Amino acid sequence: MxxxxxxxxxxxxxxxxxxxxxxxxxxxxxxxxxxxxxxxxxxxxxxxxxxxxxxxxxxxxxxxxxxxxxxRDRARPLSPALLLARLHQALALRERLYEHPFYRLVHGESDGLPGLVVDRYGELLVVQLTTAGMERARAEVLAALEQVTRPKHLLLRNDSPVRALEGLEQQVEWVLGDDPGEIHLRESGLEFLIDPVHGQKTGWFFDQADNRAALKRFGARARVLDVFCYLGAWGLTAAAVGAEQVSFIDSSGDALARVGASAERNGLAERVGALLQGDAFDALRQVRDTGERFNCVILDPPAFIKRRKDIRDGELAYQRLHRLGMELLAPDGLLVASSCSHHLSREAFHRGLQQAARAAGRELQLLHDGGQGPDHPIHPAITETAYLKTAFLRVL
Incomplete structure (x- = not known):
């Protein structure tokens, strides 16, 4: 055409x-x-x-x-040949970086394929087509993925809210193979069971893997609280590197049940404290009011700022959350605070943390300023691709 x-x-x-x-x-x-x-x-x-x-x-x-x-090459429009070239280029990077095939294989604009996200779980690919252009090229995209990676299973998780902005329907569909059930994923020596069909996003958050690994250096504290814990990747990693007791907060009872199962699977059950289901803000206030304190609090919420017009309200929500986290910390505690809102700049994120500290009567030292892992590369000209901020802070 x-x-x-x-x-x-x-x-x-x-x-x-x-x-x-x-x-x-x-x-x-x-x-x-x-x-x-x-x-x-x-x-x-x-x-x-x-x-x-x-x-x-x-x-x-x-x-x-x-x-x-x-x-930007006039002789190379979007075509099967271009898709194959971009996918081979993306795969070459991940194969250099990762020993096992568990990573984000395609990260949209940063891999030269705007509107395409692909997470790889061994022989399973979970694909998100988020724009009308990629939806239109669906058959060519899927054929290229099969040719480059030879997966046994391919799932379309086209249930992202961003599709609505493009006028696209939402659906979840197996396009290759059948549902293999839960996927066994290993990270930092731990094994987790992932549900790619019903889990958040594509089932796992690969972008935080390097930051979770940093807990080995910064987070071996006696008592840890993991908030917005999902499958417990942060908290169980803390337990594996030396935390004596880890408690978890999430709104999903199913997620908390999976945390308990993963703790058993990894021999960490005796280190699991409370599993608290409910709104994170309410749960944090309830824990604070009991007088319970922790040596490390981990706050990894969903994006509070999804649209530019929500920036001010979102910044205030982050500040309230961070203040609650700081108020639960024992002296010389560690706060791990994250934001995946691309509308929130790193500078504004740091400023909000400082404002929360002043409101809580605390002083901060920033020990480690992390971002997304290299399987989520940043496009230097597109600030929106540098979305993840994860700060390790000593709270005095």
Missing amino acids: KATLLFLKKDQERRLLAGHCWVYSNEVDTERSPLKGLEPGAPVELFARGGRWLGHAYVNPNSLICARLVS
Whole structure:
């Protein structure tokens, strides 16, 4: 299919020339190249106002991000050949970094494939197509993944809320093989059972693996509290590296049951304290009011800021959470605080931690300032790809 020509307004190509790959609808010269009527996901060629060719992209006239650039080589539009090349490139990085095939294989824009996320669990691939362009190329994407990795099972987890922004339906579908049931995943010497169909995201959060491993250096404290614990990866890692007792808080009873099962499986059951189900803020206040204190508190919540307009409310929510965590710490305690909100800058994250410390009457020392693992590479021109902040803080 021949690509439509899409022209930008004057000077709107600067961000693309700097390496970014998004085009916003208000940057398009709609008199010269109307967006209305273009089919979501259709290929386009991007041009600056003066006629300079910028790249191959796909379009969605119904989205604020109306086009995403996929190639800066005029001879290489989005095609099976380009998909294969990008997937081989992504796989080569992960195979250099990881001994076993458990990692994020494709991380969207950072791997040159905007709208595509692939997590690998051995012989299972869990795929998310989050944009109209990748949905349109679904058959080619799946064929390329099969050719490059030869999986036995391939699951489409197209149930992400971001699909709604692209006008796409949500669904979960096996497209290769049948449901293998729970997946055995090993991280830092521990084994966890992962449910790729019903679990959060694709079943696991690979992006925190390196930060969890840092607990061996910073987090071998006597009493630990893991909040928003999900499957207990943080807390059980703390137990494995020396914590005497670890308590867990999560809103999901099923998640807490899996924490207990994983503790048994890894010989750590005697180190598990309370398993508290409920709203994290309420649970933290209840624990605080009992006078119980911990040597390490781990706070790894879901994103509090999903849209730019939510930044102020989200910053206040993080500050309340961090203050509660600090109030539960014994003197010279360790706070591990995370944010996966890409709208929250690292600077603002640190500032909020400091403000929470002052409100709690505490002093902070930042010991380790972590981000996502290298299987979630950062695109230097796209700040949104540097979304994860994980701070290890000594609280005095």
